[in-house]
Amino acid sequence: xxxxxxxxxxxxxxxxxxxxxxxxxxxxxxxxxxxxxxxxxxxxxxxxxxxxxxxxxxxxxxxxxxxxxxxxxxxxxxxxxxxxxxxxxxxxxxxxxxxxxxxxxxxxxxxxxxxxxxxxxxxxxxxxxxxxxxxxxxxxxxxxxxxxxxxxxxxxxxxxxxxxxxxxxxxxxxxxxxxxxxxxxxxxxxxxxxxxxxxxxxxxxxxxxxxxxxxxxxxxxxxxxxxxxxxxxxxxxxxxxxxxxxxxxxxxxxxxxxxxxxxxxxxxxxxxxxxxxxxxxxxxxxxxxxxxxxxxxxxxxxxxxxxxxxxxxxxxxxxxxxxxxxxxxxxxxxxxxxxxxxxxxxxxxxxxxxxxxxxxxxxxxxxxxxxxxxxxxxxxxxxxxxxxxxxxxxxxxxxxxxxxxxxxxxxxxxxxxxxxxxxxxxxxxxxxxxxxxxxxxxxxxxxxxxxxxxxxxxxxxxxxxxxxxxxxxxxxxxxxxxxxxxxxxxxxxxxxxxxxxxxx
Amino acid sequence: xxxxxxxxxxxxxxxxxxxxxxxxxxxxxxxxxxxxxxxxxxxxxxxxxxxxxxxxxxxxxxxxxxxxxxxxxxxxxxxxxxxxxxxxxxxxxxxxxxxxxxxxxxxxxxxxxxxxxxxxxxxxxxxxxxxxxxxxxxxxxxxxxxxxxxxxxxxxxxxxxxxxxxxxxxxxxxxxxxxxxxxxxxxxxxxxxxxxxxxxxxxxxxxxxxxxxxxxxxxxxxxxxxxxxxxxxxxxxxxxxxxxxxxxxxxxxxxxxxxxxxxxxxxxxxxxxxxxxxxxxxxxxxxxxxxxxxxxxxxxxxxxxxxxxxxxxxxxxxxxxxxxxxxxxxxxxxxxxxx
Numbered sequence: 001x002x003x004x005x006x007x008x009x010x011x012x013x014x015x016x017x018x019x020x021x022x023x024x025x026x027x028x029x030x031x032x033x034x035x036x037x038x039x040x041x042x043x044x045x046x047x048x049x050x051x052x053x054x055x056x057x058x059x060x061x062x063x064x065x066x067x068x069x070x071x072x073x074x075x076x077x078x079x080x081x082x083x084x085x086x087x088x089x090x091x092x093x094x095x096x097x098x099x100x101x102x103x104x105x106x107x108x109x110x111x112x113x114x115x116x117x118x119x120x121x122x123x124x125x126x127x128x129x130x131x132x133x134x135x136x137x138x139x140x141x142x143x144x145x146x147x148x149x150x151x152x153x154x155x156x157x158x159x160x161x162x163x164x165x166x167x168x169x170x171x172x173x174x175x176x177x178x179x180x181x182x183x184x185x186x187x188x189x190x191x192x193x194x195x196x197x198x199x200x201x202x203x204x205x206x207x208x209x210x211x212x213x214x215x216x217x218x219x220x221x222x223x224x225x226x227x228x229x230x231x232x233x234x235x236x237x238x239x240x241x242x243x244x245x246x247x248x249x250x251x252x253x254x255x256x257x258x259x260x261x262x263x264x265x266x267x268x269x270x271x272x273x274x275x276x277x278x279x280x281x282x283x284x285x286x287x288x289x290x291x292x293x294x295x296x297x298x299x300x301x302x303x304x305x306x307x308x309x310x311x312x313x314x315x316x317x318x319x320x321x322x323x324x325x326x327x328x329x330x331x332x333x334x335x336x337x338x339x340x341x342x343x344x345x346x347x348x349x350x351x352x353x354x355x356x357x358x359x360x361x362x363x364x365x366x367x368x369x370x371x372x373x374x375x376x377x378x379x380x381x382x383x384x385x386x387x388x389x390x391x392x393x394x395x396x397x398x399x400x401x402x403x404x405x406x407x408x409x410x411x412x413x414x415x416x417x418x419x420x421x422x423x424x425x426x427x428x429x430x431x432x433x434x435x436x437x438x439x440x441x442x443x444x445x446x447x448x449x450x451x452x453x454x455x456x457x458x459x460x461x462x463x464x465x466x467x468x469x470x471x472x473x474x475x476x477x478x479x480x481x482x483x484x485x486x487x488x489x490x491x492x493x494x495x496x497x498x499x500x501x502x503x504x
Numbered sequence: 505x506x507x508x509x510x511x512x513x514x515x516x517x518x519x520x521x522x523x524x525x526x527x528x529x530x531x532x533x534x535x536x537x538x539x540x541x542x543x544x545x546x547x548x549x550x551x552x553x554x555x556x557x558x559x560x561x562x563x564x565x566x567x568x569x570x571x572x573x574x575x576x577x578x579x580x581x582x583x584x585x586x587x588x589x590x591x592x593x594x595x596x597x598x599x600x601x602x603x604x605x606x607x608x609x610x611x612x613x614x615x616x617x618x619x620x621x622x623x624x625x626x627x628x629x630x631x632x633x634x635x636x637x638x639x640x641x642x643x644x645x646x647x648x649x650x651x652x653x654x655x656x657x658x659x660x661x662x663x664x665x666x667x668x669x670x671x672x673x674x675x676x677x678x679x680x681x682x683x684x685x686x687x688x689x690x691x692x693x694x695x696x697x698x699x700x701x702x703x704x705x706x707x708x709x710x711x712x713x714x715x716x717x718x719x720x721x722x723x724x725x726x727x728x729x730x731x732x733x734x735x736x737x738x739x740x741x742x743x744x745x746x747x748x749x750x751x752x753x754x755x756x757x758x759x760x761x762x763x764x765x766x767x768x769x770x771x772x773x774x775x776x777x778x779x780x781x782x783x784x785x786x787x788x789x790x791x792x793x794x795x796x797x798x799x800x801x802x803x804x805x806x807x808x809x810x811x812x813x814x815x816x817x818x819x820x821x822x823x824x825x826x827x828x829x830x831x832x833x834x835x836x837x838x839x840x841x842x843x
Contacts, residue, residue, distance in 0.1 A: 308729065332731040346729050349722035351789040360719050361730045363712045372710050415730065 002066030005030040005197040006082070006166050011050055011060035013043075013221075020046040021057075022221040028166060028197040033188060035200045035212035035229065038241055039438075043221040044201050045087060048168050052084045053077040075104065081165035085155045085172055087201075093144030098126035100143045101158045129161040130154075133187050148295035149176045156187065167191060168199045173207060177499050185211055203461070205234040219243050250467035251442050255449035257286035257470050262423055262454060267304065267314030275301040275478045278314070282423070282454045287445065289469030289486070290458040291494050296475040298458045299341050302425045306331045306338040318423075332361060337416035341427040341458070343405065347412050350401040354393055355382045357400045357411050362418040385414035389444060406437025413444060424448060426457045430464060442468060462491050476500050523838065526781050526831050530802050530809070537809045544812055551691065553804055555677075555759065558697035559752045561800045564775040564782075565704045566748030568796050569741040571779050572721040574788035575642030577742065579631060579649035580749050580775055583624050584768030586657045587753025590620045591673070592666040592763040600668030604661070613672050621750045627653060628746020632739030650772070657765045665764035669757075677758035693755060700748070705793045717741060722789030777828040778803045785835050803827070 006028045013021040021043045028034050036044050049055045051062065053071040062069050064080055071077050077084070092100055099106075102122050109118035126139035135153055143151060152172065159167055169188075173181045188198060188211060202208055208215065208229070215232055217224040217240045224240055242249065260281045267278040275297045282288050292298045303309045305316060307325040316323045318334060325331045331338070340346040349357050359366065359378045366377040382396040389410040393403060400411055409429065416424065429445065430438045445468065449455050459465045465472055469486045474497035482497040521528065538544040563580055570577040593604045594616040611619075627649060634645040681690040708714040716737045719727040728734050752771075757763040782799025784791030806827065810820045 306729075328729055329731045329733060338729065340726075340729055346723070346725040349719050349726055349730075349789065351785075351787075352718055352722045356715060356718065360715060360727070360732065363715055367712075372706075373712065373715070375710075 002063065004028055004063070005065065006051070007063040007066075008047065008051060009061045009063070011047060012058045013046055013050060013055060014058055020221050021050070021060075023060075023223065024218060024221060025223045026051075026199075026216055027226065028199065029214070030165075030197050031192055031195045032213040033192060033198045033200050033211050035202070035208045035215045036218065037201075037203075037208065037215060037237060038218035038224075042218040042241070044218055045170055046221075047218070048084060048170060048199065048201070051077070051166075052082060052168065078105070078162055078164075081163070082168070083159035083162040083164035083166070084168040085152075085159050085170060087170040091143050091151050091155075093142065095143060096123075096140050097130075097137055097143050097146070097154055098123045098139035100154060101126050101129060101139070101161055105162075125161070126157075129157050133157045133160055134183055149180055149293075152176060153180065153184070156184065160187070160191070164196060166197045166199070168201075170201045171203070172200075173202060173204065177501070181207070205237060208237070209234070217241055249439070249463065251439070251446045253287070253446050253449070253468070253470075255285045255287065255446060255470070258284035258452070260284075261319055263315075263317040264305065265315045265317070267301070267316070268312050269297075269300065269304060269478075270310045270312045271300075273478065274309075275304060275475075278475075278480050280473055280480060280483075282456060284422075284454055285449050285452045286470045287449050287455040287457060287468055287486075289465040289472040289489075290456060290475065291462075291465050291472050292475035292498050294460070295477070296498065297478040298475050299427055300478075301475070302338065302427055302456065302458060303340075306336060306425060308338075332419060332421070335420070335422040336425065337419065337421040337423065338425040339409070339412055339416070339427060339429055341431065343408055343412070343432070348400045348408055351399060353397045354386075354391075354400055354403075354411055355379065355396040358382050358385060358396075358414045358418065361415050365418070381418055382414075385411075385417065389414060390440070404433075404437070406433040406441065409433060409437075409441060410444070413441075421453070423454045424456070426455060428458055428460065430459075430461070462494060465494070466490065474498050477502065522834060523783075525834055526827060527798065527802050530806050533809050534805050537812050541812045544808075549808070551689075553801075553808060554694050555691050556807075557800050557804050558691070558693035559755045559759070560771070560774060560778065560804065561697050561797055562700050562748050562755070563752040563771055564778045564796050564800050565700060565793065566745035566752075567772065567775040568704075568779050568784050568791055568793070569717060569745055570642060570646075571776065571784045571786060572717055572788060572791045573738060573741060574721055574724070574786075575635065575738075575741075576646065576776060577631070577745055578643065578646040578772050579627070579653055580646075580745070580772035581768045581770055582650045582653040582657065582772075583627060583746055583749040584753035584756060584771050585763070585765060586627075586653050587620045587624050587750040588757035588760075588763035588767040589657050589661050589666065589765065590623060591616055591754045591757045592669065593660070594619060595670055595673040596666065596668050597670040602666075602668060604664075604666055610670075613670075613676065616673070617751075617754055620754055621747050624746045624750035624753075625743050628743040628749075629739055631746065632742030635742065636735035636738040654765065661765055663765060665762060667762035669761055674758050674761055677755050693759070696751075696755065700751070701793055701797060708793060713737065713740060718789055720788075721791075773828065774803060774824070775800075777824065777831060780828070780831040780835055783835075785838075786832055787836065 004027045008026045011021050011024045024043060024047050026047065038044050046055065050057045053073045053076050062071060069080060071080060092103065106117045107121045107125065108115040123139045130137055130139060133153065133156060135157060137146065143154065146154065156172065172184060176184060191198060200212055212229045214226055215229050216226045217237065219241060261284045262282040264281065265279050268276045278301055290298050300309060304311045307327045307330050316325060323334055349360065355378055359381060363373060366374045368374050379396060385391065386393065391407050391410045393407065400408055426445065430441050433441065445455055457468065466486065466489045471486055472484045472489050472494065473480055474482050474484065474494055476498050481500040484493055543549060563584060567577050567580055594611045595613060596603045598610045631646055631649050634640050635642050677693055679692045681692065681695060716727065716732045719730065719732055720734055720737060724734060753768055756767060778799035779791065779796055780786060781802050782795035784795060807820065810823060
């Protein structure tokens with residue numbers, strides 16, 4: 001018997017243009033909680049996806065109970081007793097809770113020559129599993145009837161029901177309320193006592209120090225080290241994660257907020273579960289942070305302002321003029337730009353060149369005779385931006401998908417700069433970007449603000465919000481629950497506002 | 505170091521072979537046929553190839569826009585048929601006894617052409633609107649349109665084949681530039697196809713419309729966020745496609761000297777196949793007009809080879825179908841995420 005339940009050695013995984021894992025390793029002891037820490041983009045989720053068979057490693061080995069194993073897909077991982085609760089939920093909202101728990105491994109019964117799904121057994125089992133994790137939902141109810149945090153708990157129930165030996169929890173508490181977090185910890189303790197090895201990924205230091213036995217820290221895809229949790233303090237963890245002193249995580253802000261330029265009043269979605277009665281304003285040269293838990297409808301609100309979603313009432317006033325925004329082109333015309341949250345899905349035009357990606361929103365500016373595009377002018381624009389934002393690329397013809405996340409983000413910022421907008425909506429601008437590039441993005445944001453642009457920045461990283469914002473707007477469940485000045489903001493007062501759910 | 509370089513080269517060769525597998529295979533087939541059969545490498549065969557390629561290239565240019573935006577147009581073939589039939593009805597010789605529309609005065613060829621372009625353009629615009637506003641998947645929308653157009657064509661032609669065209673109409677397809685001293689060299693068809701090719705190249709590479717089209721194909725949601733008017737662009741694409749089918753049908757009718765409801769049957773699949781062989785990705789966002797031309801050429805050469813080998817036409821269909829599937833499979837291999 002090996003000392004470790006599961007061991008990953010020298011794992012290398014390369015994506016086009018970025019080395020996501022560079023000889024990473026992890027050793028899990030049975031009956032312990034092992035925290036896996038690192039900045040966004042450090043490779044934690046990638047490592048876990050390798051363990052769970054979603055990605056195939058380029059190099060490296062996995063040992064289970066001392067035996068080398070090859071995990072080819074998630075089903076294979078489940079057969080090895082590895083279960084994973086993903087950071088991003090993958091719910092099938094139109095099906096029942098029970099079906100969601102047992103999807104892909106439905107209990108079967110034999111009827112004559114054919115096997116059919118045994119619904120009765122499935123729902124009985126589901127009810128038992130839900131009870132085991134202290135949730136009393138009806139397993140026959142549609143998953144879509146639950147809130148986001150309840151869905152997350154169902155995901156955890158699903159992992160528990162697999163009777164796993166290794167459980168991966170990837171940021172399980174990001175959308176949970178304080179009470180739900182306690183319930184989760186109770187479950188984790190129970191699983192631990194049954195000998196399950198638990199990988200716990202989280203950014204919340206207090207949680208890590210409270211619940212974990214061992215901590216492995218990663219940075220830029222590399223293994224930094226493993227320590228007993230007792231030996232560590234918050235500061236030590238951060239220093240090891242960032243690899244340098246915390247002081248220069250964010251640039252010094254020299255922007256000076258001026259007069260109010262944008263007023264949003266009573267802005268309400270057509271979807272009653274989404275944003276409602278939102279009122280706020282942004283000043284010239286101000287960085288307004290937007291905080292909230294997953295499901296707080298921050299993205300939806302911003303997409304509403306940008307014309308990607310419909311609103312039922314409310315006004316947008318920009319420099320005294322009321323704007324009618326029904327589609328993004330309207331917003332762009334009025335000088336609003338938006339970097340969306342999911343760069344791959346709604347940002348980059350992957351198979352197109354950097355030149356095309358930079359110029360697509362401002363093509364009207366480069367016409368000869370109103371029809372023909374001036375390739376020289378476009379090339380000039382691209383070269384200017386490549387130099388100004390120090391985008392690292394072999395040429396302007398390079399496909400954007402081969403760049404790293406940080407450089408892709410800079411290309412997208414260039415796209416908007418070409419239109420010279422006054423208001424930038426940035427939705428998670430540093431998600432999936434490595435530490436060094438993050439700092440560069442912060443500098444760009446700060447400089448834009450210094451030039452008098454108004455910045456609205458959604459972020460789920462507390463440090464980023466506190467470090468970068470002049471003011472922070474906090475949302476909870478579709479409503480704005482309060483504003484905090486940047487210099488008075490801290491984790492506690494933000495979380496307090498972010499969890500002000502309406503009494504049902 | 506040297507070993508690495510070698511590996512890199514080997515990988516490149518392998519990639520090249522996989523990317524151009526079909527083109528290489530068919531080129532080899534053509535060489536084999538050419539050296540074993542008489543008259544394959546002859547001027548008449550070349551001219552024959554050019555005449556066959558020209559209208560198909562124009563039709564494939566139309567389909568390429570739909571494919572680049574991750575759509576498709578299954579109504580292409582039937583639209584070609586409708587155009588050929590309408591042209592026939594409008595441009596029959598006034599002296600011909602079996603005229604479809606005996607009351608019609610003599611219509612100049614140019615007016616007839618404009619009329620069919622406009623009528624088919626309207627159907628194309630409807631395709632575009634259904635796809636852009638009603639969000640019906642292009643496959644279904646154009647499948648429906650295919651059937652509608654076929655039915656409509658049957659109604660107006662009463663299912664009768666038509667012929668007896670005026671000379672000025674057939675001359676469009678059967679005339680040659682530089683006819684005489686040097687023989688028949690450059691068919692008018694080739695010149696028309698060339699003009700269309702140049703126009704499409706300009707449109708795809710040098711205009712906003714082209715850039716928007718590639719952007720939508722690359723990532724429709726991202727294009728929308730970037731301010732691209734997605735519905736308008738899609739409508740323009742399907743409208744232009746239908747106009748090109750109309751031109752193709754007009755020329756095919758002139759070339760054949762007759763038309764019926766069956767004219768253009770199956771052309772949509774040939775066009776889609778040709779585009780895919782030529783590197784227009786069904787995954788969207790990728791494709792060049794030069795590639796479309798290569799694709800059409802290769803597909804026509806395959807057909808001619810099979811003819812020279814005296815393969816039963818029934819088997820020809822099997823071969824063409826296989827080529828289509830293999831072409832798309834090879835294309836998608838390039839884009840499958842390497843997990």
